[in-house]
Amino acid sequence: MTNDRSAALGTLRRIAASEIRLPEHILLQGTSGRILREALRLFAERGFYGTSIRDLALACDIRSATLYSHYPTKENVLAELVRIGHEEHHRRLTEAASTGLADPESRLRRVVRAHVLAHAEFPMLAVVADNELHALSPELAGPVLMLRAAGRTLLIDIINEGIAAGVFDVPDAFLAVTAISGMGMRVANWYDSALPYEPDEVADAYADFALRITKPTP
Amino acid sequence: MTNDRSAALGTLRRIAASEIRLPEHILLQGTSGRILREALRLFAERGFYGTSIRDLALACDIRSATLYSHYPTKENVLAELVRIGHEEHHRRLTEAASTGLADPESRLRRVVRAHVLAHAEFPMLAVVADNELHALSPELAGPVLMLRAAGRTLLIDIINEGIAAGVFDVPDAFLAVTAISGMGMRVANWYDSALPYEPDEVADAYADFALRITKPTP
DNA sequence: AGCTGCCGATCGATCGTTAGTCACGCGCTC
DNA sequence: GAGCGCGTGACTAACGATCGATCGGCAGCT
Numbered sequence: 001m002t003n004d005r006s007a008a009l010g011t012l013r014r015i016a017a018s019e020i021r022l023p024e025h026i027l028l029q030g031t032s033g034r035i036l037r038e039a040l041r042l043f044a045e046r047g048f049y050g051t052s053i054r055d056l057a058l059a060c061d062i063r064s065a066t067l068y069s070h071y072p073t074k075e076n077v078l079a080e081l082v083r084i085g086h087e088e089h090h091r092r093l094t095e096a097a098s099t100g101l102a103d104p105e106s107r108l109r110r111v112v113r114a115h116v117l118a119h120a121e122f123p124m125l126a127v128v129a130d131n132e133l134h135a136l137s138p139e140l141a142g143p144v145l146m147l148r149a150a151g152r153t154l155l156i157d158i159i160n161e162g163i164a165a166g167v168f169d170v171p172d173a174f175l176a177v178t179a180i181s182g183m184g185m186r187v188a189n190w191y192d193s194a195l196p197y198e199p200d201e202v203a204d205a206y207a208d209f210a211l212r213i214t215k216p217t218p
Numbered sequence: 219m220t221n222d223r224s225a226a227l228g229t230l231r232r233i234a235a236s237e238i239r240l241p242e243h244i245l246l247q248g249t250s251g252r253i254l255r256e257a258l259r260l261f262a263e264r265g266f267y268g269t270s271i272r273d274l275a276l277a278c279d280i281r282s283a284t285l286y287s288h289y290p291t292k293e294n295v296l297a298e299l300v301r302i303g304h305e306e307h308h309r310r311l312t313e314a315a316s317t318g319l320a321d322p323e324s325r326l327r328r329v330v331r332a333h334v335l336a337h338a339e340f341p342m343l344a345v346v347a348d349n350e351l352h353a354l355s356p357e358l359a360g361p362v363l364m365l366r367a368a369g370r371t372l373l374i375d376i377i378n379e380g381i382a383a384g385v386f387d388v389p390d391a392f393l394a395v396t397a398i399s400g401m402g403m404r405v406a407n408w409y410d411s412a413l414p415y416e417p418d419e420v421a422d423a424y425a426d427f428a429l430r431i432t433k434p435t436p
Numbered sequence: 437a438g439c440t441g442c443c444g445a446t447c448g449a450t451c452g453t454t455a456g457t458c459a460c461g462c463g464c465t466c
Numbered sequence: 467g468a469g470c471g472c473g474t475g476a477c478t479a480a481c482g483a484t485c486g487a488t489c490g491g492c493a494g495c496t
Contacts, residue, residue, distance in 0.1 A: 012359050013264040015350040031475080049267035050353065053452060062476075065454080074452065130347065135268065142231050147483055175415070175423040178408055179401040185399030197393070205393040212430045248440080271486055281443050283488080288441095292486065443492080450485065458477075464470080 016192040017123040042122035048135040079140040085129030103160030112210040119188040120199035126188035169216035234410040235341040261343035297358040303347030322380030337405040338417035344406035387434035
């Protein structure tokens with residue numbers, strides 16, 4: 001028995017969600033789109049190395065060679081997904097940070113909401129972008145790493161700004177950032193639209209948690 | 219160029235830590251121990267499917283055939299690591315929950331501390347146990363799933379107990395549990411002993427965050 | 437001599453990728 | 467409008483490499 005990956009399927013899911021979702025502005029017409037969608041699902045469930053070109057082709061109901069009419073390599077398919085995921089996440093974060101009231105509390109609430117919403121609305125995309133990034137070569141991952149750094153900086157700045165203004169009081173800003181961003185990232189692993197929570201509710205609750213963490217305790 | 223995974227190595231780490239650590243009570247003598255240690259590092263950095271038997275053998279400075287003198291299959295090596303990780307985590311959690319003051323606030327603080335400590339002291343073990351569990355066949359993963367469920371129940375019970383006693387006030391107990399356990403799990407990905415934080419400090423800070431989340435706001 | 441731990445050689449299967457071919461539909465010229 | 471060239475997208479077949487796993491045998495020890 002050399003390789004029976006399917007034996008473990010359906011029992012131990014790495015991600016709860018089962019619906020394939022991508023941002024609406026991403027065009028998914030034709031075979032290229034179907035490949036991207038099925039790759040999203042398979043990479044999220046089994047990982048990049050756990051999915052073969054033939055697995056992906058089978059899911060798309062095409063032959064494996066046809067994949068190469070649409071994407072140069074398997075790695076480029078992953079790179080496309082990782083890029084889409086990070087760009088969507090970064091777009092939402094920067095918009096949340098720059099729109100609306102400018103006080104640290106309002107900004108933090110909006111940014112955490114956006115962070116959590118992105119992970120609840122696109123769980124597969126978030127799981128792939130977060131956990132399969134390491135499978136990319138440096139040249140393909142480079143642009144994405146800049147987006148990640150920018151997002152991290154954005155959150156740190158808000159926290160520090162709030163501390164400086166006296167509206168936040170947290171023992172350690174770095175640890176607060178890791179906690180807030182970390183709990184949001186994990187949402188992608190457990191959230192499922194079958195749960196009795198709308199993404200909006202989760203985002204509101206987590207934004208509340210973030211403010212409880214950062215605001216002064218009596 | 220069929221398969222050059224090493225190209226992506228050293229640049230995009232899935233885990234910050236680089237020190238191979240296992241609980242002290244685990245015997246690691248001889249070749250079997252070296253295999254387990256190197257498998258821990260490789261599975262944490264590249265994933266189970268991203269690590270070949272020959273990669274593992276090379277890291278241990280033995281030939282791939284020798285591996286099978288110590289473990290029946292590659293999957294069994296992973297199963298052993300996943301088992302150790304979950305047992306250690308569960309042992310710490312149950313001990314924290316049952317020792318010391320019995321009020322919900324004290325228990326929550328101790329359990330979150332234990333949860334975070336386990337992830338900061340053994341980041342590789344936590345990453346493998348959390349993210350590679352899906353690569354196990356159902357029969358090998360079964361026992362571990364029970365430990366996971368027990369840990370989840372433990373935290374939920376403490377929260378609900380605190381709510382019933384009136385010392386906790388949280389909009390939604392389930393969401394609070396996902397947030398608290400989620401932020402702790404992510405610690406394994408970013409914590410590194412080279413950072414200016416001791417595991418104890420992180421655990422204290424996160425326990426503080428958990429109580430800020432659960433305690434009533436003024 | 438017998439046991440233990442390790443290794444070289446190799447198995448069949450599967451990996452990512454490529455080459456070559458063929459059917460279809462478009463816009464072109466006559 | 468008919469015939470044609472051509473790009474597109476799909477296919478079959480196969481490549482060399484690597485996969486997980488197996489086997490017999492050898493060296494060193496008791």
